[in-house]
Amino acid sequence: xxxxxxxxxxxxxxxxxxxxxxxxxxxxxxxxxxxxxxxxxxxxxxxxxxxxxxxxxxxxxxxxxxxxxxxxxxxxxxxxxxxxxxxxxxxxxxxxxxxxxxxxxxxxxxxxxxxxxxxxxxxxxxxxxxxxxxxxxxxxxxxxxxxxxxxxxxxxxxxxxxxxxxxxxxxxxxxxxxxxxxxxxxxxxxxxxxxxxxxxxxxxxxxxxxxxxxxxxxxxxxxxxxxxxxxxxxxxxxxxxxxxxxxxxxxxxxxxxxxxxxxxxxxxxxxxxxxxxxxxxxxxxxxxxxxxxxxxxxxxxxxxxxxxxxxxxxxxxxxxxxxxxxxxxxxxxxxxxxxxxxxxxxxxxxxxxxxxxxxxxxxxxxxxxxxxxxxxxxxxxxxxxxxxxxxxxxxxxxxxxxxxxxxxxxxxxxxxxxxxxxxxxxxxxxxxxxxxxxxxxxxxxxxx
Amino acid sequence: xxxxxxxxxxxxxxxxxxxxxxxxxxxxxxxxxxxxxxxxxxxxxxxxxxxxxxxxxxxxxxxxxxxxxxxxxxxxxxxxxxxxxxxxxxxxxxxxxxxxxxxxxxxxxxxxxxxxxxxxxxxxxxxxxxxxxxxxxxxxxxxxxxxxxxxxxxxxxxxxxxxxxxxxxxxxxxxxxxxxxxxxxxxxxxxxxxxxxxxxxxxxxxxxxxxxxxxxxxxxxxxxxxxxxxxxxxxxxxxxxxxxxxxxxxxxxxxxxxxxxxxxxxxxxxxxxxxxxxxxxxxxxxxxxxxxxxxxxxxxxxxxxxxxxxxxxxxxxxxxxxxxxxxxxxxxxxxxxxxxxxxxxxxxxxxxxxxxxxxxxxxxxxxxxxxxxxxxxxxxxxxxxxxxxxxxxxxxxxxxxxxxxxxxxxxxxxxxxxxxxxxxxxxxxxxxxxxxxxxxxxxxxxxx
Numbered sequence: 097x098x099x100x101x102x103x104x105x106x107x108x109x110x111x112x113x114x115x116x117x118x119x120x121x122x123x124x125x126x127x128x129x130x131x132x133x134x135x136x137x138x139x140x141x142x143x144x145x146x147x148x149x150x151x152x153x154x155x156x157x158x159x160x161x162x163x164x165x166x167x168x169x170x171x172x173x174x175x176x177x178x179x180x181x182x183x184x185x186x187x188x189x190x191x192x193x194x195x196x197x198x199x200x201x202x203x204x205x206x207x208x209x210x211x212x213x214x215x216x217x218x219x220x221x222x223x224x225x226x227x228x229x230x231x232x233x234x235x236x237x238x239x240x241x242x243x244x245x246x247x248x249x250x251x252x253x254x255x256x257x258x259x260x261x262x263x264x265x266x267x268x269x270x271x272x273x274x275x276x277x278x279x280x281x282x283x284x285x286x287x288x289x290x291x292x293x294x295x296x297x298x299x300x301x302x303x304x305x306x307x308x309x310x311x312x313x314x315x316x317x318x319x320x321x322x323x324x325x326x327x328x329x330x331x332x333x334x335x336x337x338x339x340x341x342x343x344x345x346x347x348x349x350x351x352x353x354x355x356x357x358x359x360x361x362x363x364x365x366x367x368x369x370x371x372x373x374x375x376x377x378x379x380x381x382x383x384x385x386x387x388x389x390x391x392x393x394x395x396x397x398x399x400x401x402x403x404x405x406x407x408x409x410x411x412x413x414x415x416x417x418x419x420x421x422x423x424x425x426x427x428x429x430x431x432x433x434x435x436x437x438x439x440x441x442x443x444x445x446x447x448x449x450x451x452x453x454x455x456x457x458x459x460x461x462x463x464x465x466x467x468x469x470x471x472x473x474x475x476x477x478x479x480x481x482x483x484x485x486x487x488x489x490x491x492x493x494x495x496x497x498x499x500x501x502x503x504x505x506x507x508x509x510x511x512x513x514x515x516x517x518x519x520x521x522x523x524x525x526x527x528x529x530x531x532x533x534x535x536x537x538x539x540x541x542x543x544x
Numbered sequence: 545x546x547x548x549x550x551x552x553x554x555x556x557x558x559x560x561x562x563x564x565x566x567x568x569x570x571x572x573x574x575x576x577x578x579x580x581x582x583x584x585x586x587x588x589x590x591x592x593x594x595x596x597x598x599x600x601x602x603x604x605x606x607x608x609x610x611x612x613x614x615x616x617x618x619x620x621x622x623x624x625x626x627x628x629x630x631x632x633x634x635x636x637x638x639x640x641x642x643x644x645x646x647x648x649x650x651x652x653x654x655x656x657x658x659x660x661x662x663x664x665x666x667x668x669x670x671x672x673x674x675x676x677x678x679x680x681x682x683x684x685x686x687x688x689x690x691x692x693x694x695x696x697x698x699x700x701x702x703x704x705x706x707x708x709x710x711x712x713x714x715x716x717x718x719x720x721x722x723x724x725x726x727x728x729x730x731x732x733x734x735x736x737x738x739x740x741x742x743x744x745x746x747x748x749x750x751x752x753x754x755x756x757x758x759x760x761x762x763x764x765x766x767x768x769x770x771x772x773x774x775x776x777x778x779x780x781x782x783x784x785x786x787x788x789x790x791x792x793x794x795x796x797x798x799x800x801x802x803x804x805x806x807x808x809x810x811x812x813x814x815x816x817x818x819x820x821x822x823x824x825x826x827x828x829x830x831x832x833x834x835x836x837x838x839x840x841x842x843x844x845x846x847x848x849x850x851x852x853x854x855x856x857x858x859x860x861x862x863x864x865x866x867x868x869x870x871x872x873x874x875x876x877x878x879x880x881x882x883x884x885x886x887x888x889x890x891x892x893x894x895x896x897x898x899x900x901x902x903x904x905x906x907x908x909x910x911x912x913x914x915x916x917x918x919x920x921x922x923x924x925x926x927x928x929x930x931x932x933x934x935x936x937x938x939x940x941x942x943x944x945x946x947x948x949x950x951x952x953x954x955x956x957x958x959x960x961x962x963x964x965x966x967x968x969x970x971x972x973x974x975x976x977x978x979x980x981x982x983x984x985x986x987x988x989x990x991x992x
Contacts, residue, residue, distance in 0.1 A: 147765040151758075155619050157605040171603050247778030252731060279739065283700060283748060287731045288770075290779055295768035300731060310599075317595040320743035320865070320891070322736075330695030331738055417768070443768070 099339050102326040102346055106231070107274035109350045110261045115226035116219075121354040122535070124361065125222040127510055128229075130532045131190055131363045132183055132200040133164070133544065134514035138367065138438055139185035140165030144295040148178045148302075161212035164544045172209035176259075176309045179205035180302025184251070186438050187298075187420045188367035193359050193473035193501075194233035196241075197250035199258065200361070201301040203228035206259035206308045207266060208544070211537060216266040218537040226356050228262025233355035237345040239337035244289075245406055252287020252300035253336055259308020264315070272323065273315040279325030280311035282332045292369075292409045293418035360501035362472065363510060366436040368420040371407040373497040374478035375423045379430040382482055382490050390431035392484040395456050398423050399479040402461045412454055416441040424454040427480070468495035470502045547787050550774040550794055554679070555722035557798045558709045563674035564667075569802040570983070572809065573670040576677075578980045579638055579811045579958045580631055580648040581612070581992065585965035586815065586886055587633035588613030592743040596626045596750075609660035612992045620657035624707075624757045627653035628750025632699070634886050635746075635868045636815035641807050641921035641949075642681035644689070645698035647706065648809070649749040651676035654707035654756045655714060656992070659985060664714040666985040674804050676710025681803035685793040687785035692737075693854055700735020700748035701784055707756020712763070720771065721763040727773030728759035730780045740817075740857045741866035808949035810920065811958060814884040816868040819855040821945040822926035823871045827878040830930055830938050838879035840932040844905045846871050847927040849915065853907055860902055864889040872902040875928070920948035 115121045149163070152174040161175030162168070164182050169175070183189050183201040190200050207224055210216050216224075235254040236243075244250055260281035264274045284307035287300035314321070326332045326342070333342040366376055375398055382388055398405075410422035419425035420441050428450050434440055467475045472495075481491040496503045505513070511529050518525040524543060531539040563569045587593075597611070600622040609623030610616070612630050617623070631637050632649040640647050655672055658664050664672070683702040684691075692698055708729035712722045732755035735748035762769070774780045774790070781790040814824055823846055830836055846853075858870035867873035868889050876898050882888055915923045920943075929939040944951045953961070959977050966973040972991060979987040 144767060147762075147767050151761050151765055155605050155621060157603050157619070171605070173603060247783050279736075280744065283735045283739065283744065284732060284751065286734050288773060288779065288783060290770045290773055290776075291727065291731065294770055296728065296731065296770065299762075299767075303732065313599050314595075314747075317599055319592060319595050319747075322738045322742055322744065325736060325738055328738075331736065335695050335736060 099343050100324070100327050102333065102342055103275050103278055103324050104271070105347050106261070106278060106326065107271050109347055110227055110231065110265050111269070111271060111274060113223070113227045113230070113265065113351060115223045115351065115354055118354055118357070120357045121226045122222055124356045125225050126532050126535065127363070127507060128190060128200050128225065128356065128361050129204065129222070130514055130529065131361070131510045132204050133528055133532065134510065134517045135186065135189035136164040136179065136183040137514065137517035138188050139182050142182070142185035143443060144185060144298070145178065145182055148181060152178065161209045162541060162544050172213050173306055173309060175212065176205045176209040176305040177302040179208060180305040181298045184298035184301040186367040186441060187369055188364050188438070190361040190363050191370045192229065192233055192355070192361055194355055195236040195250055195254060196244045196473070197236065197254065198301055199229050199232045202251060202255035202259050202304045202308070203232065203262045205302065205305040206263050208541065209305070209309050210263045210266055210312070212541060217268070220266045221537045222535055224262045224266035226354055227265045228258045229356040230351060230354060231261040232258035234346050238333060238342035240341050243337050245403060247289050248336065249287035249289045249291065249297070249300050252304050253285045255301060255304025256281035256285050256307035256311065259305050260311040263309055263312045267312060267316070269312065269315060275323040276319070276321045277311040277315035279322045280314045280319070281308050282325045285332070285336065289409065292407065293413065293421045359472070360504065362500045363505045365499040365505070367438045367441050368426060368436070369407050371405055372423045372426045373499065374476070374494040375480050376426050376430070376436060377494045377497045378478060378480035378492045379427050381492050382480065383430060386490050388431060388482055388484060388490065389433070390428065390453060393431055393456065393482055394485060395458065395483040396427055397481040398427070398457065398459050399462050399481070400459065401465065401467065401475055401477060402463050404461070404476050404478070405459055412451070413446060414451070415443050415445055417443045419446060423459065424457040427457055428453045471495040472497070472500035472502060547791050548772070548775050550779070550781065550790055551723050551726055551772050552719070553795050554709070554774065555719050555726060557795055558675055558679065558713050559717070559719060559722060561671070561675045561678070561713065561799060563671045563799065563802055566802055566805070568805045569674045570670055572804045573673050574980050574983060575811070575955060575958055576638060576648050576673065576804065576809050577652065577670070578962055578977065579809070580652050581976055581980065582958065582962035582965045583634065583637035584612040584627065584631040585962065586636050587630050590630070590633035591891060592633060592746070593626065593630055596629060600626065609657045610989060610992050620661050621754055621757060623660065624653045624657040624753040625750040627656060628753040629746045632746035632749040634815040634889060635817055636812050636886070638809040638811050639818045640677065640681055640803070640809055642803055643684040643698055643702060644692045644921070645684065645702065646749055647677050647680045650699060650703035650707050650752045650756070651680065651710045653750065653753040654711050656989065657753070657757050658711045658714055658760070660989060665716070668714045669985045670983055672710045672714035674802055675713045676706045677804045678799060678802060679709040680706035682794050686781060686790035688789050691785050693851060695737050696784065697735035697737045697739065697745070697748050700752050701733045703749065703752030704729035704733045704755035704759065707753050708759040711757055711760045715760060715764070717760065717763060723771040724767070724769045725759040725763035727770045728762045728767070729756050730773045733780070733784065737857065740855065741861065741869045807920070808952065810948045811953045813947040813953070815886045815889050816874060816884070817855050819853055820871045820874045821947065822924065822942040823928050824874050824878070824884060825942045825945045826926060826928035826940045827875050829940050830928065831878060834938050836879060836930060836932060836938065837881070838876065838901060841879055841904065841930055842933060843931040844875055845929040846875070846905065846907050847910050847929070848907065849913065849923060849925060850909045850911050852924050852926070860899070861894060862899070863891050863893055865891045867894060871907070872905040875905055876901045916943035918950045919943040920945070920950060
């Protein structure tokens with residue numbers, strides 16, 4: 097392998113993948129599909145969706161693909177866009193530490209759109225999902241931590257290529273078509289973290305899904321393009337990432353084990369950014385152990401490894417939506433006795449009384465603390481130290497929050513997450529659980 | 545101005561622009577519109593168009609916007625995409641040295657799509673075009689030469705924001721809507737030079753047009769996004785460009801004069817990459833003066849300033865399409881007694897006899913030669929030195945090729961370019977010339 101053959105190597109790895117033979121990978125894929133569905137149903141009434149549907153209706157087109165939880169169909173392209181948004185709207189969908197972003201909210205909407213057009217063999221659907229996760233995890237590792245820290249939003253920048261590979265796998269592209277599709281997707285790889293806390297963040301997932309789907313359509317139409325878009329200094333990794341890392345990390349050990357199995361998807365128990373989940377577990381633990389309240393709290397310190405809070409762009413959020421990216425808001429909510437349900441993370445304003453407390457919550461960074469072996473993501477921890485009246489100090493540390501691999505959700509937990517997302521529609525929830533459990537994609541598409 | 549207010553500053557500059565009061569700018573805009581139309585009609589039978597139309601037809605949708613030269617309508621979004629491709633298909637459309645790319649092939653398809661939806665006041669159409677060129681020129685200067693040289697394709701990376709600003713101007717967005725639209729467009733700013741010589745290169749123009757149009761639709765729908773997407777180290781310039789340059793070059797001296805006037809658009813006389821136009825003029829001159837033929841030529845040296853041939857990515861092209869980016873092909877064509885008409889730059893293979901000569905054509909670079917004051921682009925020159933049998937050496941140097949500002953096309957020249965692009969449709973050509981000359985956009989849209 098050298099950097100002149102990354103595109104060909106990736107296309108070959110994708111098209112020769114046989115994830116269906118790994119029972120573990122397929123089990124995780126079924127869990128991932130169900131968790132994605134739960135996140136999407138939980139988010140299906142987000143206000144942004146109405147705006148996107150109105151634009152799609154204005155545009156018109158052949159309605160063949162479902163919008164999750166909306167009893168409505170649109171064109172496949174519009175459905176990829178809008179379902180990406182729906183799934184990621186609450187930031188309640190899975191993350192993956194290699195991706196440092198949200199793979200399923202990109203890959204599954206693209207696959208659902210392709211499957212709805214009848215272009216794919218449905219027995220390849222879950223295998224395509226596993227393969228798409230593999231691609232996106234490896235793009236993330238190849239791009240390196242600097243990619244994210246510079247300001248790129250990995251869900252958008254890595255998602256289009258991953259979605260193209262997943263759909264390409266499902267549609268059985270040939271090697272050359274897939275190489276071209278990768279290049280078409282690369283041209284639409286974008287998205288910046290400055291959009292965190294706005295409706296544009298979840299739309300990045302939808303845009304990447306739509307771009308990946310279109311890339312495959314172009315390739316199948318015989319549209320001309322470079323076969324080497326990832327290669328060399330002027331290719332994708334040279335521009336967005338780290339060519340040297342890509343040389344070893346893009347393909348070595350492909351599927352051994354599948355990245356959907358290890359490090360695995362992180363299924364969320366709270367509808368906000370995963371970088372605040374450690375602190376959320378910590379504050380709930382301190383509350384449960386010591387009965388702390390907001391009134392007693394004089395100061396809270398939240399201690400990260402350097403860069404560990406990069407995703408938490410909001411220190412003084414004004415709405416619940418921005419609060420998804422604020423550890424200050426999460427801690428203040430808990431100390432005010434509120435739960436972490438989706439209703440606290442909408443576009444509604446955060447009460448003044450709660451906002452006032454943010455100034456008492458301080459972030460700091462410590463590069464001397466050893467991360468734990470089971471830390472998720474690798475190298476991460478969060479210490480929450482509450483100083484209460486009377487100079488009492490309460491402190492706890494979380495390395496692997498609930499939901500993260502190693503402390504993960506069982507199938508039953510995920511099924512319950514779906515049931516909770518479908519109040520009053522118990523029958524539908526059970527049918528969805530059954531369809532996902534049986535890998536019955538045709539039925540699944542009828543139900544969403 | 546500091547780098548925290550680039551987005552707000554750009555939106556304000558756009559919305560307070562009054563280019564309609566500059567007779568010179570409006571004259572150049574009418575020329576630009578006509579030249580764009582000529583390039584699009586010349587390219588309207590390119591094979592890639594059929595592939596894109598087929599995908600659009602599959603998708604369906606309300607057909608309200610024209611495809612240039614095709615007697616067919618599609619949705620505005622599809623029309624922006626496909627017209628961008630049509631206009632840039634032959635690389636016969638204008639370039640701008642500040643942009644280092646193709647502004648009109650992005651901005652005008654977006655405006656045509658918006659105008660076709662009836663959303664805009666048509667009296668603002670040409671002003672919007674002038675303003676879009678201003679934005680794209682200034683984005684190009686702000687991004688700096690390293691942006692292009694790293695491998696980005698400026699038409700794609702700068703075009704989406706420029707198209708959003710042009711359509712935003714035409715649709716009278718308010719300041720906040722335009723700031724958001726800029727951010728939405730930034731998320732889809734992409735395109736790499738590795739696609740040069742393939743159908744994907746012209747599609748970058750269409751993708752940028754489509755992205756700019758969609759960005760404005762999102763903003764008008766009240767979709768939420770960052771108001772500061774260009775600002776700071778993690779914003780657009782931090783990621784794609786050069787924040788320090790942007791601080792002074794993005795807004796200083798806005799519209800004084802308009803960039804469409806100075807340095808002005810370069811209207812092409814040949815349907816290939818502008819970086820080969822100097823050499824094309826030179827070889828035609830040597831041929832006319834000395835009657836050189838391919839048989840006599842033992843060696844040709846083409847001498848550039850360092851980086852001056854960066855766009856000419858093809859040294860051994862196999863098709864006429866790739867030959868658009870090959871100075872070797874251009875010189876070999878001329879010495880073989882062929883003209884530079886579009887038929888030599890299609891996807892057809894280049895004859896072996898001609899390909900064999902490429903090895904005798906050598907590029908070199910000289911940083912000791914002083915560029916001329918009238919050089920276009922600034923700092924550029926090309927020397928062509930032909931060594932013929934009998935050790936005769938013929939040499940000439942071109943600093944400002946035909947068509948470039950300073951050696952530009954007259955209105956009559958551009959009208960003739962359009963007439964040539966519409967063989968057998970003389971009446972339509974005259975009507976288009978009349979409509980563009982009278983800034984009659986309604987009529988123009990009926991005719992294309």
